[in-house]
Amino acid sequence: MAAPSMHLNLFIMGCGHHKAAWRHPESAVERLGDIRYYEALARTAERGKLDAVFFADGHAASNVAGGPQWFLEPLTALSAMARATERIGLISTVSSTFFTPFHAARMLASLDHISGGRLGWNLVTSMFDSEARNHGWEAMPPHEVRYARAEEFAETVLALWDSWADDALRLDRHGQFADPHKVRPIQHHGEHFLVDGPLTVPRPPQGHPVLFQAGASEPGRDLAARYAEAIYAVAYDLPSAQAYYRDIQARVKAAGRPPVSIMPGLVTYVASTEAEARARQRELDELLPTEDSLRQLGQFIGQDCRGWALDAPVPSLPPLSAFSGPKGRYATILRIIESEKPTLRQLLGRLAAGGGHCTLVGTPEQVADEMQHWVEQGGADGFNLMPPSLPGSIEDFVDQVVPVLQARGLFRRDYVGHTLREHLGLARPAA
Amino acid sequence: MAAPSMHLNLFIMGCGHHKAAWRHPESAVERLGDIRYYEALARTAERGKLDAVFFADGHAASNVAGGPQWFLEPLTALSAMARATERIGLISTVSSTFFTPFHAARMLASLDHISGGRLGWNLVTSMFDSEARNHGWEAMPPHEVRYARAEEFAETVLALWDSWADDALRLDRHGQFADPHKVRPIQHHGEHFLVDGPLTVPRPPQGHPVLFQAGASEPGRDLAARYAEAIYAVAYDLPSAQAYYRDIQARVKAAGRPPVSIMPGLVTYVASTEAEARARQRELDELLPTEDSLRQLGQFIGQDCRGWALDAPVPSLPPLSAFSGPKGRYATILRIIESEKPTLRQLLGRLAAGGGHCTLVGTPEQVADEMQHWVEQGGADGFNLMPPSLPGSIEDFVDQVVPVLQARGLFRRDYVGHTLREHLGLARPAA
Structure with missing residues (x-):
């Protein structure tokens, strides 16, 4: 080598x-x-x-x-x-x-x-x-x-x-x-x-x-x-x-x-096909108790999101400059929403697995x-x-x-x- | 049992x-x-x-x-x-x-x-x-x-x-x-x-x-x-x-x-005969650097013993009441001398192996x-x-x-x- x-x-x-x-x-x-x-x-x-x-x-x-x-x-x-x-x-x-x-x-x-x-x-x-x-x-x-x-x-x-x-x-x-x-x-x-x-x-x-x-x-x-x-x-x-x-x-x-x-x-979900890798990620995400995760997300973003639809895209959030809480985690959440366009459930899953770290699925x-x-x-x-x-x-x-x-x-x-x-x-x- | x-x-x-x-x-x-x-x-x-x-x-x-x-x-x-x-x-x-x-x-x-x-x-x-x-x-x-x-x-x-x-x-x-x-x-x-x-x-x-x-x-x-x-x-x-x-x-x-x-x-020297067990003890005792041991013994008993004969019985020491240094170790030394009548070399060996603990040889x-x-x-x-x-x-x-x-x-x-x-x-x- x-x-x-x-x-x-x-x-x-x-x-x-x-x-x-x-x-x-x-x-x-x-x-x-x-x-x-x-x-x-x-x-x-x-x-x-x-x-x-x-x-x-x-x-x-x-x-x-x-x-x-x-x-x-x-x-x-x-x-x-x-x-x-x-x-x-x-x-x-x-x-x-x-x-x-x-x-x-x-x-x-x-x-x-x-x-x-x-x-x-x-x-x-x-x-x-x-x-x-x-x-x-x-x-x-x-x-x-x-x-x-x-x-x-x-x-x-x-x-x-x-x-x-x-x-x-x-x-x-x-x-x-x-x-x-x-x-x-x-x-x-x-x-x-x-x-x-x-x-x-x-x-x-x-x-x-x-x-x-x-x-x-x-x-x-x-x-x-x-x-x-x-x-x-x-x-x-x-x-x-x-x-x-x-x-x-x-x-x-x-x-x-x-x-x-x-x-x-680095968080990785690996399988012989991308679809199978995504299925593995989804399988873990679906094990999250949504109530706890939504309450925690609410704390991170400073608003109550318990009424949001789990399998719909996350609503757009105010820009970082308008957020008065801890900025680091909020910035990560904004980046995930912007780059991955996740559903609410997918966002909860991403945050539950290595949060701000790189995640590769494939x-x-x-x-x-x-x-x-x-x-x-x-x-x-x-x-x-x-x-x-x-x-x-x-x-x-x-x-x-x-x-x-x-x-x-x-x-x-x-x-x-x-x-x-x-x-x-x-x-x-x-x- | x-x-x-x-x-x-x-x-x-x-x-x-x-x-x-x-x-x-x-x-x-x-x-x-x-x-x-x-x-x-x-x-x-x-x-x-x-x-x-x-x-x-x-x-x-x-x-x-x-x-x-x-x-x-x-x-x-x-x-x-x-x-x-x-x-x-x-x-x-x-x-x-x-x-x-x-x-x-x-x-x-x-x-x-x-x-x-x-x-x-x-x-x-x-x-x-x-x-x-x-x-x-x-x-x-x-x-x-x-x-x-x-x-x-x-x-x-x-x-x-x-x-x-x-x-x-x-x-x-x-x-x-x-x-x-x-x-x-x-x-x-x-x-x-x-x-x-x-x-x-x-x-x-x-x-x-x-x-x-x-x-x-x-x-x-x-x-x-x-x-x-x-x-x-x-x-x-x-x-x-x-x-x-x-x-x-x-x-x-x-x-x-x-x-x-x-x-x-409990310190033990064990062998199939008592003579062999004593030989094992002696073998270790003879490995002691005598100069260091004599200097240390001198500190314990408050007198210079570097001129004493190694293979002759230890001279008698003043009673505990007459000793002004740390009493515990001195008392142990008096007891060893009284009960075992050791040579100087044997005393050094006893002190070098478990000092005040019981020693059995046999x-x-x-x-x-x-x-x-x-x-x-x-x-x-x-x-x-x-x-x-x-x-x-x-x-x-x-x-x-x-x-x-x-x-x-x-x-x-x-x-x-x-x-x-x-x-x-x-x-x-x-x-």
């Missing part, structure tokens, strides 16, 4: 990214507490030679009636998944607001040893007061405090990983276990953290587990530009993906760093065409796959889309390296 | 509990970062039908030249070990000073799901300023603050586990995922912690993972008496084990609770005799096995001592239950 492989992650979420996926008769909803379900997903992703599997994370349970949200904790789940696989990367979300840097550095380093160098961490600052109020805060600290803390958190974690030199372990039975001159305190006494170090874990196999970030806000983009080694993005269509891509790579360059891989989220070739187009047109270096239902949608992708990408020389036919860093083409950092 | 089984844990520590074990030519020192080493230890313990494997924990690296101390982080390691075994319990130390109750409750609950109900947690308050200074504290909080915090920590963790009713999950594809009336906030707003809850993880299979504690100080014993479901103890000989046992069970009774299992630490029958005697004489309900070298000493114990205990009806021939709670004869707590 001449060109570098595009990068593909499986973003694992409950029974799938479609909010109604758990309601499907064949869903795995009974198995959400069963680690074997996640091990099987990781093995499916590894069969498809994907770069990694990825867990988002949250620290509060809400709307438990509506569907599964969180269940197993990611760091503990990924350890078992590491032992059920051999090559695929494993990425955990870690909140810089709720962890101490020492816990984070230590657990991620431990997992990097357990997995033989396959760990990544997605650094988030967390968002909700309900999460803050599970970890001793009265409310989430302000945005700028969260990001200042996140930056200091990242620096501290990286310093802890470097507190053991690569050659610190001597294992000399007649002398030293480790060379004390190569295991150094970090003496970090900053604004948010006091951490003397050194870490209790020798340097991780990858030097540093790979740092992912998903910067959307201004400070988020700046943090990503300075620290992220790979970036998750939200892009509804190619122009917005290109705009984000250009903006981030410019910031990365301004920070004096080489380009980083950017992976927008044959393996059609899906591969669009993925290729995004990569060739500077919108993405790969994708963070958000299968609407699990395990079905990722099996479809691995069995049907991956071979097309491989045949076109766009995706690896097998792993070359053994570490996540190698899959992503990232050099191992010196201490 | 008529009588209830005694309880046996494998206390995993690096290459073994003898400080020089890693120096043995056959030690596994090269494998301390390899999860397969710990998986194999857990399988050996499971072959012996032990109740559980157990990790201590610390949050600072010190004296890295002298030998291995910490390496993999326990919660991540135990997840992999859970998947490498089927029945044995898995116990992690968790510090109430460094974790938030939400993190602890969540990770332990997740591991209880992953292991199918085999998790235990050993609640500690941690001791060293060097650890505190890795988690944002200038120094360890005072003893009474640590114990007040530990008590509030335990209450909060238990409340989080109970925040989901056992029957909260409905999994009704045409209705609710979970019953919101059975997933309740805990609204804990205490002196040390603010935690609204509910947890993000449904109630653990065991209801509560089993709570271990090792209370030695007055507040430690009180905490253990009120919360612990099983207790680790330090007892040099049967009289001190009996005194501790009586004291704790009296406190447990005063707290209105049924008796709890107490497991003193044939399988001799070791089983003494264990039986402790249990029958009200000194113990079982033992926390501290093998001087790993994996060798635990293989010896499982292959040689366990069959003797089984033949005498003192230990289970196979597991009856599937959860750690069942192995320990503990009822599953109602929410």
